Amino acid sequence: MAATLIIALSLRAQDVPAPMRGPLPPRxxxxxxxxxxxxxxxxPGLRRxxxxxxxxxxxxxxEQVRQFYNSVYNASEGVAMNSTxxxxxxxxxxxxxxxxxxxxxxINWFRALSGIPADITFDGFEDTNDQxxxxxxxxxxxxxxxxxxxxxxxxxxxGASAAQESNLALGINGPDAITxxxxxxxxxNGDVGHRRWLLYPQTQIMGTGDVPxxxxxxxxxxxxxxxxxxxxxxxxxxxxxxxxxxPGYAPYQVVYPQWSFALSNANLAAATVSMTSNGAxxxxxxxxxxxxxxxxxxxxxxxxxxxxxxxxxxxFNGVDTVYGxxxxxxxxxxxxxxxxxxxxxxxxxxAGTDYVATVISGTNQAGVNQSNPYSCNASANPAATGxxxxxxxxxxxxxxxxxxxxxxxxTLSPSPSYSIITNPPIGAGKSFHLAHPNPVPxxxxxTKVLLPATNTLLSFQSLLxxxxxxxxxxxxxxxxxxxxVDIYQQTGxxxxxxTSFASHSLSLASxxxxxxxxxxxxxxxxxxxxxxxxxxxxxSLENIIITNALQLTDFxxxxxxxxxxxxxxxxxxxxxxxxxxxxxxxxxxxxxxAIEITVVTNQLPTVILLGSPNLAAGQAQIPxxxxxxxxxxxxxxxxxxxxxxxxxxxxxxxxxxxxGRSYQFNTxxxxxxxxxxxxGH
Numbered sequence: 001m002a003a004t005l006i007i008a009l010s011l012r013a014q015d016v017p018a019p020m021r022g023p024l025p026p027r028x029x030x031x032x033x034x035x036x037x038x039x040x041x042x043x044p045g046l047r048r049x050x051x052x053x054x055x056x057x058x059x060x061x062x063e064q065v066r067q068f069y070n071s072v073y074n075a076s077e078g079v080a081m082n083s084t085x086x087x088x089x090x091x092x093x094x095x096x097x098x099x100x101x102x103x104x105x106x107i108n109w110f111r112a113l114s115g116i117p118a119d120i121t122f123d124g125f126e127d128t129n130d131q132x133x134x135x136x137x138x139x140x141x142x143x144x145x146x147x148x149x150x151x152x153x154x155x156x157x158x159g160a161s162a163a164q165e166s167n168l169a170l171g172i173n174g175p176d177a178i179t180x181x182x183x184x185x186x187x188x189n190g191d192v193g194h195r196r197w198l199l200y201p202q203t204q205i206m207g208t209g210d211v212p213x214x215x216x217x218x219x220x221x222x223x224x225x226x227x228x229x230x231x232x233x234x235x236x237x238x239x240x241x242x243x244x245x246x247p248g249y250a251p252y253q254v255v256y257p258q259w260s261f262a263l264s265n266a267n268l269a270a271a272t273v274s275m276t277s278n279g280a281x282x283x284x285x286x287x288x289x290x291x292x293x294x295x296x297x298x299x300x301x302x303x304x305x306x307x308x309x310x311x312x313x314x315x316f317n318g319v320d321t322v323y324g325x326x327x328x329x330x331x332x333x334x335x336x337x338x339x340x341x342x343x344x345x346x347x348x349x350x351a352g353t354d355y356v357a358t359v360i361s362g363t364n365q366a367g368v369n370q371s372n373p374y375s376c377n378a379s380a381n382p383a384a385t386g387x388x389x390x391x392x393x394x395x396x397x398x399x400x401x402x403x404x405x406x407x408x409x410x411t412l413s414p415s416p417s418y419s420i421i422t423n424p425p426i427g428a429g430k431s432f433h434l435a436h437p438n439p440v441p442x443x444x445x446x447t448k449v450l451l452p453a454t455n456t457l458l459s460f461q462s463l464l465x466x467x468x469x470x471x472x473x474x475x476x477x478x479x480x481x482x483x484x485v486d487i488y489q490q491t492g493x494x495x496x497x498x499t500s501f502a503s504h505s506l507s508l509a510s511x512x513x514x515x516x517x518x519x520x521x522x523x524x525x526x527x528x529x530x531x532x533x534x535x536x537x538x539x540s541l542e543n544i545i546i547t548n549a550l551q552l553t554d555f556x557x558x559x560x561x562x563x564x565x566x567x568x569x570x571x572x573x574x575x576x577x578x579x580x581x582x583x584x585x586x587x588x589x590x591x592x593x594a595i596e597i598t599v600v601t602n603q604l605p606t607v608i609l610l611g612s613p614n615l616a617a618g619q620a621q622i623p624x625x626x627x628x629x630x631x632x633x634x635x636x637x638x639x640x641x642x643x644x645x646x647x648x649x650x651x652x653x654x655x656x657x658x659x660g661r662s663y664q665f666n667t668x669x670x671x672x673x674x675x676x677x678x679x680g681h
Contacts, residue, residue, distance in 0.1 A: 022527055023439060027186060034230070061248075062354055076106045079174070085211040107223075115246055117237075123206075132156045132162065138220035167223045207223070245345070246343070251346065256314055257312060261339070266332045284302055320352070323342065371632045374566075386561045391557075391567055392556070396550065407421070410446060412445075417437050429542070432541040434520065434541070458508060459505040461504070466495065466530050468492050470524065470528055474523055475520055514593060569597075574596060579591070619668060622678070624662075631680030634654060636678060638676050652665045
């Protein structure tokens with residue numbers, strides 16, 4: 001009996017999965033010192049990859065900063081690397097140009113918000129050398145700028161040369177590495193040298209190289225950070241100093257424990273710093289004053305925070321918080337100076353009092369195969385460089401998915417190495433199963449694009465089994481396009497978790513009339529995770545139901561520099577129209593609320609209401625409003641008596657007040673009695 005009992009216990013022990021440690025946290029070495037011979041650095045004449053027109057933003061305008069973060073910063077997130085690097089075989093490879101562009105956007109985003117020139121471009125020669133440097137760092141699991149031994153794995157002279165002029169990171173790459181350099185965590189980085197190089201005003205040319213994580217080799221980045229403008233004439237900047245976070249509004253996601261203040265040609269050795277939070281003094285710690293990294297810089301942090309940690313973030317409670325900074329006793333060419341500025345830390349997901357919604361004007365009943373005019377309010381986004389209009393047909397978006405029909409309603413990212421539709425951990429039938437065989441988020445996104453109503457519901461049943469506290473089940477919504485927002489989350493308990501399915505019902509009322517995407521995200525936050533793919537490990541989902549929603553199909557988008565748009569529907573039925581302003585000619589600011597339109601063959605007759613005519617400077621002004629139907633053109637008719645005869649005034653000038661609704665004819669007036677009428681067609 002004893003032997004039998006031991007065997008039973010052994011089998012049970014095998015059924016209990018063991019968590020695995022995830023990749024090591026990212027590392028930054030110390031920053032590279034100032035170049036000794038700038039003449040050997042790349043010249044502004046060497047340009048390969050241009051980003052966009054130079055980024056600019058008014059950091060004093062909350063809505064502008066909010067849009068700048070939500071559109072440009074988020075556009076550099078999640079871009080596929082598509083690397084051809086093979087670290088084990090010492091192949092540096094290349095990455096997708098879109099990925100390099102995302103790195104460039106991230107650099108210029110930080111520079112623009114800092115108030116310095118944000119038109120950095122990449123040099124192809126330095127990109128190649130940085131690629132070799134990143135390969136060396138990954139292959140040797142070390143970060144080193146100078147005197148790299150030729151015995152290193154994957155050694156190359158180009159990579160060694162680039163390491164001497166670049167920021168270096170392990171465990172992160174691409175835009176995430178740029179954010180890491182701005183954070184500047186890690187022992188020995190109290191001088192924030194990586195940040196100082198990225199925010200050096202004179203720099204015009206940089207380079208970048210990245211390799212992905214492969215097996216036991218960590219991801220790596222090398223970013224060339226100086227060119228032969230080092231030490232040259234300082235360009236015009238928004239402020240006489242360069243601070244991070246900068247004066248004005250700063251999204252909380254990019255506010256880090258260490259704050260910095262850089263001042264060119266100044267001695268800050270005896271300067272002092274004071275800091276307040278909503279007027280209350282904060283106790284801060286001043287880092288040692290260190291030169292030889294970009295501009296002369298003071299660095300400090302709230303004493304309660306750990307500046308070396310890459311997990312300790314700057315505290316934020318969700319409410320706009322004003323921090324006051326005073327730099328005293330700065331020795332400049334003009335004598336001792338004091339600098340005062342304020343930083344407001346805020347949540348860019350929350351609109352402020354300066355937000356104006358983009359609203360579409362036009363008829364809600366359009367004619368098929370006719371030009372139907374619509375417009376939006378330009379005042380909502382004064383920084384817009386253009387607009388994108390979206391038209392889509394509307395169908396029933398309700399859905400019931402029990403996982404029995406496969407993945408007809410969902411797409412997966414990344415493509416899983418296991419069967420995502422399997423038997424549930426308890427009960428019968430089938431369920432979706434999200435797991436972490438690799439330490440990356442597993443995404444299951446709905447293929448439908450939805451237009452919710454005030455009574456739209458998403459319901460599902462889920463069971464979160466074995467999951468560490470670093471593994472989180474999320475249901476997320478994105479406006480189309482936009483960043484993802486949690487509408488449900490559940491964190492693993494570090495053990496066996498739930499033993500039965502739980503039912504959930506989520507209202508989408510807050511997204512009524514908004515075009516949205518929806519996904520289930522079994523997220524990985526770093527640290528330990530369960531790699532097993534058995535049904536009792538990870539997140540199981542079944543009975544996913546959407547009710548009272550519309551679905552958008554047959555999308556058509558059009559770009560226009562103006563706020564006006566002519567919609568020519570090709571079929572009768574229900575349609576939706578939405579518009580989004582665009583900045584820097586390519587970054588959408590998010591779609592407006594959609595308006596629903598009924599497209600008909602025999603539309604309602606055109607009804608026009610004339611306003612009271614007005615005489616001004618010998619001109620008769622005849623205002624009118626299109627109350628019903630649509631018209632692509634108008635005629636001004638006139639007669640000397642009400643019964644006619646009526647003739648067309650071919651010389652009258654038409655003025656548009658509100659496209660698709662309000663207009664005015666202007667015509668010379670000779671003084672005699674004239675009756676006017678307007679005809680639309």
